[in-house]
Amino acid sequence: MSKGNTDTVNQDTVNGNNSRDTSEFDAVIVGGGMVGTTLCALLVEAGMRVALVEAQEAPVRLETLDLNQPAPRVSALTPVSQRLLTHLNVWPAMAAARVTPYHFMHVWDGEGSGEIRFSADEAGVPALGHIVENQVTLAALNDLLAGHPKVTRIDGARVEALQTSAKGRWLVLDKGRELHAPLVVAADGARSVLRDLAEIDVSEDDMDQHAVVTTVRCEKPHGGTARQVFRDGEPLAFLPLTIAGDDHYCSIVWSTSPKRAKVLCEFDADALGEALGRAFEHRLGKVEVCDSAYRFPLVQRHARRYVQPHLALVGDAAHSIHPLAGQGVNLGLMDAAVLAEEVVQAWRRGAPWGSEAILRRYERRRRGDNAAMLGLMKGFKLLFGAEHPALTLARNVGMSGMDRLVPLKRVVMRQATGERGRLPASCR
Numbered sequence: 001m002s003k004g005n006t007d008t009v010n011q012d013t014v015n016g017n018n019s020r021d022t023s024e025f026d027a028v029i030v031g032g033g034m035v036g037t038t039l040c041a042l043l044v045e046a047g048m049r050v051a052l053v054e055a056q057e058a059p060v061r062l063e064t065l066d067l068n069q070p071a072p073r074v075s076a077l078t079p080v081s082q083r084l085l086t087h088l089n090v091w092p093a094m095a096a097a098r099v100t101p102y103h104f105m106h107v108w109d110g111e112g113s114g115e116i117r118f119s120a121d122e123a124g125v126p127a128l129g130h131i132v133e134n135q136v137t138l139a140a141l142n143d144l145l146a147g148h149p150k151v152t153r154i155d156g157a158r159v160e161a162l163q164t165s166a167k168g169r170w171l172v173l174d175k176g177r178e179l180h181a182p183l184v185v186a187a188d189g190a191r192s193v194l195r196d197l198a199e200i201d202v203s204e205d206d207m208d209q210h211a212v213v214t215t216v217r218c219e220k221p222h223g224g225t226a227r228q229v230f231r232d233g234e235p236l237a238f239l240p241l242t243i244a245g246d247d248h249y250c251s252i253v254w255s256t257s258p259k260r261a262k263v264l265c266e267f268d269a270d271a272l273g274e275a276l277g278r279a280f281e282h283r284l285g286k287v288e289v290c291d292s293a294y295r296f297p298l299v300q301r302h303a304r305r306y307v308q309p310h311l312a313l314v315g316d317a318a319h320s321i322h323p324l325a326g327q328g329v330n331l332g333l334m335d336a337a338v339l340a341e342e343v344v345q346a347w348r349r350g351a352p353w354g355s356e357a358i359l360r361r362y363e364r365r366r367r368g369d370n371a372a373m374l375g376l377m378k379g380f381k382l383l384f385g386a387e388h389p390a391l392t393l394a395r396n397v398g399m400s401g402m403d404r405l406v407p408l409k410r411v412v413m414r415q416a417t418g419e420r421g422r423l424p425a426s427c428r
């Protein structure tokens with residue numbers, strides 16, 4: 001396999017009557033979400049030629065974002081994810097748009113006395129993480145890729161077929177275009193079409209909850225603290241957002257039964273504000289809802305394999321996780337960084353970067369970490385959903401006991417901030 005294939009566009013005739021564009025790349029990524037665009041940025045940074053296929057018509061860009069109104073979808077980005085985005089030089093643009101650091105975390109049991117607090121000082125880091133609107137991260141990445149000579153963006157396109165050849169994979173898009181590459185990556189989210197086309201099985205664990213998200217303004221300032229209360233096994237998070245210097249805003253993620261989620265989304269702003277304030281024990285005073293409420297079904301999925309010859313899954317296409325610990329996109333960004341590291345190393349030395357042997361290295365480095373995190377979220381949900389008095393006691397004693405054990409808290413914090421295992425060079 002030669003290094004750095006040229007982007008050739010051939011006119012082929014398929015079935016004798018259909019004229020198709022055929023283009024060749026070093027890699028094709030399907031899905032231009034946060035994970036797919038990060039992977040694309042890492043591969044083209046090394047000099048690879050990449051096609052990025054995205055179903056949506058127009059990529060979000062920073063200059064066209066309306067920052068007056070906070071977006072409802074946010075992520076808590078860990079310091080390790082921040083380092084990756086800094087390595088790509090997109091963090092400064094994100095910070096100039098809007099990121100909100102949090103220096104403290106406070107988690108408590110709404111039905112008992114257990115509570116635990118974490119601080120950046122204790123963890124020895126400048127911040128435990130940042131709350132960032134997904135569209136800010138994505139727009140900064142799209143800005144980076146815009147006009148990049150190694151990137152071919154194909155927006156508003158869907159994959160219709162996936163075929164295998166001796167040297168790689170063929171992707172057939174709607175509108176008759178064909179793409180060929182030694183490596184095709186599925187970054188097309190939790191309901192990955194590519195994963196289905198490759199017939200990769202997934203284990204599914206319906207969490208029987210929907211996440212309700214919205215933005216609120218509270219009577220009291222958030223104080224740079226990410227807060228979460230558990231009640232009836234339902235985590236309710238108030239994540240700090242500072243908008244134009246006003247530190248009274250919070251992004252809400254309330255994981256609750258599908259039935260209750262539906263009711264909450266149908267409430268008017270006053271009723272929803274009251275329900276949120278009550279469930280949150282009015283810790284930040286009166287709650288004023290500033291946006292509509294949206295809900296997302298929570299299903300944990302894990303692909304049984306991440307790779308096949310010439311094909312790899314990353315991000316939510318490989319695993320989707322309960323949002324209670326805010327890890328989903330952080331795991332996906334780590335997939336992108338590790339896959340890029342393995343693939344670029346092979347590409348640089350002229351090795352077949354899409355071969356199963358190379359891709360398996362990525363799978364070995366990522367699957368265990370993702371599986372551990374998925375298992376942990378399931379355990380949390382069971383423990384906090386438990387009504388058995390022994391489990392309630394264990395929960396309360398465990399939380400408060402751990403709160404007093406600073407060394408143990410440091411270990412937990414290192415895990416939560418993404419400092420796990422051998423990190424790729426782009427994240428160190």
Ligand SMILES: Cc1cc2nc3c(=O)[nH]c(=O)nc-3n(C[C@H](O)[C@H](O)[C@H](O)COP(=O)(O)OP(=O)(O)OC[C@H]3O[C@@H](n4cnc5c(N)ncnc54)[C@H](O)[C@@H]3O)c2cc1C
Pocket residue numbers: 030031032033034035036053054055056074075076077157158159187188189190192193194211212213253296314315316317323325326327328329330331332
């Ligand atoms: C309520 C909620 C709160 C969350 N909070 C956090 C948090 O605090 N921290 C955190 O780390 N994670 C969080 N997550 C998880 C996080 O949002 C996801 O893990 C992350 O968005 C996954 O990114 P992705 O790029 O893999 O997939 P996606 O964001 O789903 O992107 C997939 C992309 O592929 C495109 N696409 C889909 N199908 C096709 C196709 N056939 N052809 C071409 N393109 C296609 C889509 O248009 C989309 O752009 C949360 C999730 C939820 C639901």
